[in-house]
Amino acid sequence: MPKPKDVVETPLMKQYYQIKGKHPDALLLFRVGDFYETFGEDAKKAAEILGIALTKRANGKASHVALAGFPYHSLDTYLPKLIRSGQRVAICEQLEDPKKTKTIVQRGVTDIVTPGTSVDDKMLENKQNNFLAAVHFEEDIMGVALLDLSTGEFLTTEGQKDYIETLLQSFKPSEVVFSKDKQGNFEKQFGNRFYTFVLEDWLFNYDYAREKLISQFKTKNLKGFGIESMKAGIVAAGVALHYLSENKHNQLPHINRIRRLEPEKYVWLDRFTIRNLELLDSYQIDGTPLIKVVDRTLSPMGSRLMKQWLVIPLKELRPILERQNIVEHLFQNSETTEALEQQLNSIGDLERLISKVGMQRINPRELNQVMAALNCIREIKRICTESGNENLMKVAEQMNPCDSVCDKIGSTLQDDPPVNITKGELIRDGISEELDEYRNLTKTGKQYLVDMQQKEIGRTGISSLKIGFNSVFGYYLEVTHKHKDKVPEEWVRKQTLVNSERYITDELKEYEEKILNAEEKILEVETQLYQDLVFYCTDYIQPVQQNANLAARLDCLLAFATVARDNNYVKPEVNTSHIIEIKDGRHPVIEQRLPMDEEYIPNDVYLDNDTQQLIILTGPNMSGKSALLRQTALIVLLAQCGAFVPAKEARIGLVDKIFTRVGASDNLSSGESTFMVEMIESASILNNLSKRSLILLDEIGRGTSTYDGISIAWAITEYLHANHFKPKTLFATHYHELNEISKKLKRVKNFHVSVKEVQDKVIFLRKMLAGGSEHSFGIHVAQMAGMPEAIVKRSKEILVQLESQRESMDSRKKANGKQIQPQVQLSLFEYDDPAALKLKEEFQKIEIDSMTPIEALMKLNYLKSLLGKG
16 A cells, blocks of 8 residues: 655654555554554455444544554454455564563564465365465466465476466465466456456476475475476475465475375366356256265265265276165165264364464364364274275275374373463463463462461560561562561561561562462463473374365265265266166256255166267256266266266266256356357367267257258267267257267267156156157246246247148158258248348349448338338
């Protein structure tokens, strides 16, 4: 924020401007006494976001400056609101006690909080990762790093822009950083979908980034992480680490490894597919994404992992079968399931708790929760070991309950310690002799003075001896003048009163020093003992993180088993064939949303690369074509996550890519029409095919004119059939003209979703049957949707007229030996109508480029009159 020029400011505001100048991009919370204050433009933003009063403050001869603030103890309430609104916040604290300085209090920024670096529980969703993404642009590829400071998860990879865009959509980073000189590149590729921050260009240097990573991991190179050859990925990862340190995050022992995202291990889901299948979010107002159905996890870390599993399914057979094996065991063994459920319900968020240990931000009560979670790990290890399942026993072997950590925490902390260490009473008795002594002083202080008084009375014979205290010279012994001749020589007189004398002794001063400083010393000793305990636990961060990861995996697999049991799913046969065969498949989301008295109509699907590669699925709108396409993709996806599937039986030959072009998806805000988006998505599919691809196309070409649409759909079908990869494809369409393709292309088969006409009404049976459909039933659908009866009636009349004219035209063309080709453009003037012919003639005379707007309107009115005469 620029400060006024050529003015004399108050010392406080001068200090403020100096600190603000170092953090111009952040909203500065400036501690003044018991308040956090904001000034100038920051104050205006804070007042609007937080709903607090905007006032002004006198600034010497600099007149006044806008001011908005809140009590320091309300930081936990207001800071999350600022971060969620997309603000970077710099927290400026008082670095010394105002009572101990005669000049302005020293202040400095102690923390910078941004959407991607926040670790406070109040700012995080416990079931979602909070990723910071760093993106590095090179000539041909892009590198990306994803780092969750709250869990220590650190991922990197590199690839083409579409791949990086898919990852960003899947992992949903809270903040994305990139080079300042690449801002145009980023906005062109990603638009304004993310909260972003630009960094200086020099940071995006390979040598600097590599050294940053090696220093963090304390290794000689990066080969052990499998990223040594990933130059762009290394740069992105190094930048992410730098950004943390720039934002005052320097305690990072929990970030101790980096994992390479390997495309060859996971099914490729492009960003259109993730959206179209509604895996994590629904773009329907009242829609339900798949995650809501399958996420029956019991811990926050399990829920976070489940989201990753859904957007990056496995494509290697062995790990899929290992997951399946555990799900099957849990599905069949309720005793093991119930035992695991009990422990996972109690384990909490061990992943984020141990990260707080690394950042030195864990409170005593949370540290006790770490101990409780590790006790759950011990039980989980026992349950898996005794399960008799080979894969569960492998999981158990990798678990380390860290008994020494549990013992250390349990023997050091009280059973129910306070959240704030300044409250005291967090360390057990018997841990520190010094602490026990100070505590004893505070608890037995009065009795100690009574005992001292009685001891001195007995020693001196002064029966009226009293012990008192004042703020001038502390504790004292008071003796009346009658007994002053009995006072021992070692007593030191401090004060003479009318009737008595006051003395001090070495013992009394020693006790005074102890008792007066006991509370302060208790806090000091407890704080040091607690910090020592946290430091001890940092040596065990890696094994505890391993435990958390294994527990999260078990949580996900247990959720799969629970969903399978509750929803009647079956174990699919996943193999390396090129066959997808689903019997009585169901849509996992739709079947859960049906009324209690309505059953989901299941369907069979069979696809292979040799005999039935491409299915043309016809049928009217609302008949269930789109649902059938989606359920096929979701069944395959769940199978390759290792889950059971909603079907009677399923054989799934491994798929390496799933593409969908499903549903309308206008992107008008970026100037793209429905048809343009449809073509972009279709082009993405056709340019990235493989022999194990599964393609789902829904109503291709409907965004343009009828014959244009048929032509495009026909050409795409031919291309997919002729392609040497022979990708398995489900193509739903209401263009029943496409049924003709199966007569020419041997691996194309026609199916339709059946309907039943009863007394001029349509009943959707939602069953897929062999053969194509000859009708679209669009008018019936309009009637069901509540279209006015007059429009429905008129539509039927027009349909009869158009069909009779087409039949007449077809019969004439056949008589002339002509055949209708689907790629012929539909003409506006195909019929022998005098008005239409007159219109055609007039249209041909129009010279659009030379017409004024008024002339165009007049011409349009004339054409309208011709239409009326016809």
